[in-house]
Amino acid sequence: MITEQQDKTAVAPHGFDLSVTSGLQRYSAHHGDLTLTSVFQPVFSLSHMRAVGYEGLLRAHDPLDRPVSPLDVFGDAARVGEALLVDRLAQGLHLENFALLGAEREWLFLNVHPGTLIEAYHSAALLANLRRLNIAPRRVVLEVLEDEATDLDALAQAVAAFRERGFLVALDDFGAGNVDIGRVWQLNPDIVKLDRIMLMHAQHRADMAATLPALVALLHDAGKLVLIEGVETEHEAQLALACNADFVQGFFFARPAPGLTDAAQVQGVIAEATERFRQQTETRERGETHRLAPYLRAFERAAERLSAGEPMEEVCWNFLALDHAARCYLLDSNGRQAGRNVVLRVDRAERDARFLPLEDAQGASWLRRPYFRTALVSPGRVHVTGPYLSINEALPCMTLSMTVQVGERLCVLCGDIDWFE
Template sequence: MSTEQHDKTATAPHGFDLSVASGLERYSAQHGELTLTSVFQPVFSLSHMRAIGYEGFLRAHDALDRPVSPLDVFGAAARVGEALQVDRLAQALHLENFALLGAEREWLFLNVHPGTLTDPYHAAALLANLRRLDLPPRRVVLEVLDVPNVPDVQGMDKTEAMDLDALAHAVAEFREHGFLVALDDFGAGHVDIGRVWQLNPDIVKLDRIMLLHAAHRADMAATLPALVALLHEAGKLVLIEGVETEHEAQLALSCNADFVQGFFFARPAPGLTDAAHAQAVIAEVTERFREQTEARERGMASRLAPYVRAFERAAERLGAGEALEEVCWNFLALDHAARCFLLDANGRQAGRNVVLRVDRAEHDARFLPLDDAQGANWLRRPYFRAALVAPGRVHASPPYLSINEALPCVTLSMAVQVGDRLCVLCGDVDWLAEEAA
């Protein structure tokens, strides 16, 4: 341990030095020739527009005060069998420095190696540290790494024979003590949804690689909200990490993520974040998100307007007693109209799809087994239920994947009284991304 004199008298825990830099107290520790300390990156709630937690990151400097990458620190430790020891040292540093921050209610996000969690002595040591610091376990989010058998973000090798059942049992015990658990790096290299069910975390952190894919691929941008919705349905809060640009921040907002973390909002620092600045950044990006969302909705309504008018006329004629095959021609004559079909009050299709153009039939040839939809039951489709809720009004579904040819479409639907029967008239509109832009 260093014997240097500091300009402030304080008692440091065993193995740590308390230093003062720029008016901020911080603990540091020696590991070989390296000096280790902590910085903290805030985690923000987009809805609360403020930091709700801080993740601890290790910072290292050599004897000449040159920065050393944490990857190199943990990589070197792993090569000599000291990965768990350095992992525990980093955790202890983060706990000590977090206690100095003055955060009153925020969480500390603490990276933990899976092997450390399953160590029978670790829980007792961690709880003892928390008691000494008067920090309840509910203030700590333990980040468990998701990807097995590859180096993690801090450069540590995972045990290839890691017993997932033992890890799940250890995670459950930590949760019983009051800790929250986050599944870290979800989607890095693969997406193992089974890990979510097995470890049952409170929070799932989506790896930055998923955000990068979504930023450059329309199909991934459409998939990300569905993944977040799936995790929400499983009772998990979702944190998107690695947000570095405004476009990525907009993606996080659009997919309904609960929390965000990344350079766009704040970089890791020794102290607490500037709350007013963070609120201003989130408010600004949220306002732009609102403007862009409203513009997209106006664009969708404008594009659908001629289809809606033609569809309303078709429904009117159907209610007057004309045959389905006769009422749909004006709707189907529009450029991207795909088909019309009629459902009874139980969602069963009466008759075949009505299709106007020959080229549509040729295009559908690969999906010939799905061509005859007579008698099919579309009760599960939201457009059917929405039409029944408000009879006589046209409902436009959000874009979704049509079963007819595995292409995106929007379905218009309206509940219509046909004689003594209540039916639901439906019309599909092709909705390819480049056409909907």
Template sequence: MTIAQQDRTASAPHGFDVEVASGLQRYSVQHGELTLTSVFQPIFSLSHMRAVGYEGLLRAHDALDRAVSPLDVFGEAARLGDVLQVDRLAQTLHLENFKVLGAEREWLFLNVHPGALTDPYHSAALLASLKRLDVPPRRIVLEVLEQSAEDLERLADAVRQFRERGFLIALDDFGAGHSNVERIWQLNPDIVKLDRIMLSHAAHRADMATILPGLVALLHEAGKLVLIEGVETEHEAQMALACNADFVQGFFFGRPNPGAVDPVHAVACIGELTERYRDQAEARERRNASRLAPYLRAFERAAERLAAGEPLEEVCWNFLALDHAARCFLLDAKGRQAGRNVVLRADRAAHETRFLPLADAQGANWLRRPYFRDAINAPERVHVTRPYLSINEALPCVTLSVATRVGEQTCVLCGDIDWVDEERF
């Protein structure tokens, strides 16, 4: 052990032991019959292509050196009414090991029980540990664990005070249990960690895959950075890229380890992932362009015939005869619909009876819709929306639109295409 290591050991809390293996110093502590120590799972910024933080995770072994689940450790502590003491012990252990990890600018993500924030004794102990180790609060991200809090106002006030001291706040396990949108308004976190279950659902369900990017966008609108945890496969990593997440964490990028991450490996991993994502995105755009081509040709021809004075009911037949064409309709210069939707197939009309109150759109105002605004702002060219939920049948759809002159009036011709089988990832 070096002199510096001896000095560090001397300054560690009473009862902490130190071991050196493969040149790596590591602290441990006894808790009953268990030996507790730390590992750190890296948290990566996809844009920076490097680790920006580490989450401290507890590891436990019994007297026979058999691994004991951290859930069992905290479960037993909760049964004995000792959970805050074990929580504080884990925090101190992670701080000790983080100090010798060699991370010079990265954050340490610390899981904290809500009671450890609201209890003056436990919060003071955390601050004292940071001062002793000379770790500034700005290096610490406090992860507020997912569970009910008896006094949310008190917790929110404690979180505010920690933030004022320079700590960052993360809301853990968002989308599971008690962590929901209400918690965001109450605790005002800097970072929201999306629970693994949301990513798992999105990887296997098209509707959830559609929701995930919107959820990330909503959190960004609320001023929150987004971390997706539990990324285990290439497919899930691609989904994290596609939904514009800020940070990622999971076995695909890095497993929990006593030491720091290899920066060269991180750059290579994320760089290769980004290249594959770009290739897949370009291929998807080519497929979509090919898929849209016959609809665009038929729609452009319909617009030409409409401008030439032919009635709407006749110009749309070629467009509506295509497999996934849903309807055509005509708007005036103020976004109001002139006449009913033009629908070709009887099966389409029968399906829409479930949404009968919405079937008659004559006089409806679509001023807010992007397809209307885009067409008015750039007339005489066909615009294509991104997939969105159609109000007609509550199904994903893409709308083509073009502003053209019909007699003396400016009108916007619109055509909807069902997009239920779009490949998103």
């Protein structure tokens, strides 16, 4: 029922009720004995420091006004064969309430059942609602999460068709359940949403914390924007910043609400988190510079001695005597290793045992390695890689490299350091 306080031109669509709560107009609907309505979880761009979208979320209450979990609502609907019916009802509510928000340029993130995209009747209903509300497809991000019964080929074709109409598509819950990198290639979304479980693992496991930036980089290389959902703490916000995610959602930034988020407040939260990230990054980089200094001095001295004509087997001992220095080796101008690795065998023997097939690297080609190419392109100084996984022992490693003139040959001297955070 429309109250006297509301715009006289507002007309509730069939099956929906329009009411005013705290001065905000909202549509609600009934499903069985439940009252359903919408709230919106903001999606923030960390770079823009503002909301760039809102995800429509269902809220349900029973006749006694007690909250009912949306999972229960959809679960009960699925058990009686009404999953698509409730999905359409939720979409309609979110679209109607989004139109009331007054958002001028933000996206609406709309969760859709795969059947909504695949089945012509349901997809036509979605398109009709958008036309009626004058919401352009480019402002809608369709969040897709296929279930085990979904025909993936049909879903991929449907996703492609909706993208051609101007919609954006997001793959939801990446990293949870059956959603893996293969689904990214098959469905070709515009945005990939990383499930909160990945943040939880990254908080407690150093290997996962190191993997998260690489995963985001992989998705970026595949042309996908990345949204991390479920950011609830300062630490998780720092992880999202560190892994170069494009977008974030979560209670740390803003909770779901019926209306638009407070732009000034959110900008302040993101700005403070970004400043702390800058400070932590600079502190870490200063620590790395200090930690690397003795290796750099010893490595430069080794390069000088090698250029002066001293044997490779003798020039590296000061470098290798440092804690965590792993090996030295020499590459020719084609990236082929000349001679064996120079190591302190007493320090490396136990570690090397399981990787004995890799011990003899004489003649190996390291042409693909960035440390080789960088040294050749920019001669005359020591180059330092970022941490990477060494093939020698499957350990984190950093490599120093520098071009040296050895007799008539231009070579690249390399030194590996075990690099544990």
